[in-house]
Amino acid sequence: MTFDWERFKQSNVARIFVAYAVVVFASMQILDYLLPIIEAPLWVAQTLTIVLFLGFPISLLIGWAYQKTSADLSEDRSKADKGGFNMPRQKLIMIGLAASALFGFLGLVLMPYMLDQAAYSPAAESSRDQNILSNFRSFRSRVLLGATGVRGLHNTRTDIAISKDGMTLAYLDNQNGSRLYIRDLASVEPEDRFIGDLDLTNGSGLMFFSQDGEWLHFINGAQLARVRIEGGAFQIIDTGSSVLRSSFTAYDDKVIFSDTEDSQLHIIPASGGQVQSILPSMDGQAAEKVFTWPRVLPGNEYLMVTTSDSLTRVGIGDIEVLNVADGSRDIIIQNASNATYVSSGHIVFVRDSDLWTVAFDLASMSVMGSEVPVIENVETNSQYGFATYAISENGKLFYLPGSDVGSTLNSGIVSWISTGGDRVETEIEAGSYSNISLSPTEDRLVFTSFDASGAGSDIFVWDLNRKTLGRRTFDGVATNPIWSQDGRYLIYSHGNEGIKSVAANGTQQPKFLFESNSKTRPFGLSEAGELIFDMGVPPKMYYVSLADVSEPAENPAIELELAPQIVPFHALNLSPDGNWVAYVSNETGSAQVYVRPFPQIDRGKWQVSTTAVGAHPIWNSEGKEIFYFSGG
Template sequence: PLARALPWTLVAGLGGALLVVLLPALRTPVSATVTAEIRPPPGAAFDIRTRGPGPAAFAPDGSRVAFAAQGRDGATLLHVRALADGRVTAFPGTEGAQFPFWSPDGRWVAFFSRVDGTLKRVPVEGGAPLHICRAANGKGGSWGRDDMLVIAPSSGSVLYRVPAAGGELVPITRLAAPFNSHRHPRFLPGGRRFLFLARAVRSTESAVFVGSLDGGEPRQVTRSAAQAEFAAGHLLFARESVLMAQPFDPASATLTGEARRVAEDVLELSGAAFSAFSASANGRLAFHTGAPQAPVRIEIRDRQGGALDAVGQPGTYRAPAFSPDGYWLAVTGFPGATGTDNHDVWLIDLRGKGALRFTVGPEEEIDATWAPDGRSLFYGSNVEGPHDVLRKSLDGAGAAEIVYEAPGLQTPTDVSRDGRFLLLESGKGEQSRVEALDLANGEVWKLREGPFDDSRGRLSPDGRWLTFVSDESGRPEVYVTPFPGPGRLWPVSTGGGRFPAWREDGREIVYAALDGRFVAVAVAAEGESFRLGAATDLFRGAPPTRDYQDWGMSPDAQRFAIVPSGVLDAHNELRLILDWPARIADR
């Protein structure tokens, strides 16, 4: 069978009903409100990182719980635990699973994949995952009657409906200020209307709404920094890590009565606008508590993967980028414990190893890209909605300026050596495009058109060639093509690849293979043609994901900055409450 079941020791029941659980996988009560703790499989940890969590999701009947867990090999897979007998099933082919959700009959689990940027569904009783649609960086979904799904396909998108069997994505909400994304839909009884979160830059302005499949005007229910769910006649939502339940009338979309505490210490992922809890239709509740990942330092390695140094304070980071002179790293994230700060751009001095905070504010910054003279940085920021591209000088003179704004998610990926062209990854809905911006006259053009996903464009040092990633073949592969194009494509990767980078002399491209290997390919331009030489495996890291680059390469390709995941060293728990409505009735 494709799915792998892990039987563990069984013990007896809790909460007045027979619940066969795992020991030590499911422990006896840890507090007055917690019935049990569910542990991850041996040698694995719950992958609930803010950037793409796979939190627990209860099956509608409460018999099973789905979650994502990362193993020692760095791969994250979807798992399902049956509460009746304690068996855990891991599903191969679900690498990078995030935000799982169930079909109404409990026979399927849908999930977003960080690895290939798609939405898939897998049969719980075993079988290969089936493709539903593209979803560059999914932020939650819900499965309604008639096999209609409502999903948030990316971090800056509206909500779409799509058949579970696949098909056209149809937008059913519209973004308006102050909101920069719609996410985490949850169907209400009847299967036509749903709850969803409208996220704002300032979390105090975010709100839960009720929307409908016909795309009618949503109705605001309550202000909330994270999502809400409906169960047992109540709206469940978190306030400062306390899970609350308040009577809710789904017909009128109004709250009634008093909100009461259900559980404390619920993990809140502010960067994802998400509280990590899930409720079933029969009164069961699961929630994560603790830290999603351990703070990490950025590792500097040589071409063989050998450790050279560790830099920066322990924290949460992504997308390290070496400066053109190789003396600095630009990263996005924050030092300290997870959840204590916003994602800003930080500069780390690789000689003195000090760090400077480059951006300050409530906005989220992503994908810092150096100007070729090393005197300014381009980066994505959601200062006015979904991320646009800003530029800021390193000398601190003047405020950051918006250099490109457009509907959807816009991020910079490279700047030509002469400083004229800025390469962009432009995402709208479920699809992304490589675009080029002429910084001299403001002209923007797409490098290619078609029903595929192009991303991560990087220019050769002489500006004549473009390497990028495309799923035109059915999986992400690295290609080279003339710039500004059009022209022939030369495949660089075999077996899938992401995040290509040029060596400063233009004679080598390094990329991350889908299995985590770093691969170097010798290349040479010959007039209007392009020649690829031998490919060499350098060392192995974690499998790359669709949207977040966890490594950067020095200009001479001799050093690599690697961001460890911090998942296996995190301290967190998955707790289970039986019959939570009875508990709040007794209070």
């Protein structure tokens, strides 16, 4: 019996074979495109693939079973003449396809149950959230921002924020200062809209969109600010507070933030007004914990916050739920930071350089199930609890791949830099240092050294000739040392209690020059014994005449009104002859370096820096040249 190819091409089997192959191919292409967009679980794709392939032989079998031969057709005609029943071939084909469709539908409904019956049993329902990563297929794509530079101190490349609908992205470009951009992701060809330059002084960035989606909130020169997403002038919400660069949040036209003065949470109307403490029981008392990364939970009655022992140990803090009404708190996650609630009923938080998640019950304000890593290798700074990630209300997660850059903050190297740019490292071991100052005799360096945790700091002196390091304070709260004019004494800030002095050779016990109840930092001592210092938040500048740098001050302090608003990072520096002061001010909208005569500051003012940003002015030994940081 030979195979009749022509007859086969006219048969139901051949037609079903070709039609089904075309339908399956088209279906696979559509499913491959559609399933990731609707974020369907992985088992849906697996089940549909099995159903499509199983339906193929079933359709061929049905088509073959109802295939008519010539003899069959003659018999059918005879039966028809006798009034017998005859089913048209088209109906038979339709029955076959309908049977295949029915089988596919049943397979779609029953396959997950048959493949993993235990996973759908009532007893296992509570454990499904723990396995979300193993059976969830997410849609991933890239948003190319281009080169964004690196932010000083934090070592991170950018900050990002995403709107509620996940279609508007805000980010920072730190290549030349800090420039704020907004990108419309819904556009076919997205373009970046420049919103404005941020003031880097004492912190900036950390944007987020308001609940109504009309405003973008951010930190600008340590102050709360906002701008409409269409662009326009920046609106400063409050000029009397200095905001920690540890995020803040807004709800019901209110803004919650952490203040640098007490590291506690405060609330203020989004349009400006009176600042109030969320934890009134802490007013006037030493801070029990540092509060950072506040996030409002649905209902606006509770916050998620990160609490830690210090500002540089945020990454190993605790995530707590805080009742806004009464200030009560409960720890829900330990050794983590920077948590965000997601509408799926989960919390996403930062641990090391990874993003983790855990199910969260809003009714009981408690976590459920196990903590699971979601995304590994995200750019983070574990010391400050920072991570470059943002989540929209509909669950779109944006993040910047990277590593923990906070681990590099304790590896600073003290070096000499020549005017030609040549660098020579000293023999001082790598560590975390600040406030480096050369003695008047140019044979010693004094600096603040922070411990490995960043929680404590003390004053050290490095002898350039002997190559020896000497410790001068031991209380763990000393910062901002300066030299007396003869190099015999060191004057420094002692926590929030005032200013002390100690013999530079370490032969005497420290003594208070004067005491205070807020942070007070010395910045210069003239030959006439006039000590320049700042005090409070926001700071104010003062000077006081000292009869003896080793004895308490007896004269009243006089305020120096250098600028309408003294910025916390003014970095004031007194000239070697004591007749001029160089400092940083943002009175023109950006941080710039200025020079004024001292103490008669009203006799003139000159802007020294000409770049986008000027910071940290330093006089040369002759007092005829100033060096400063440019561009942040």
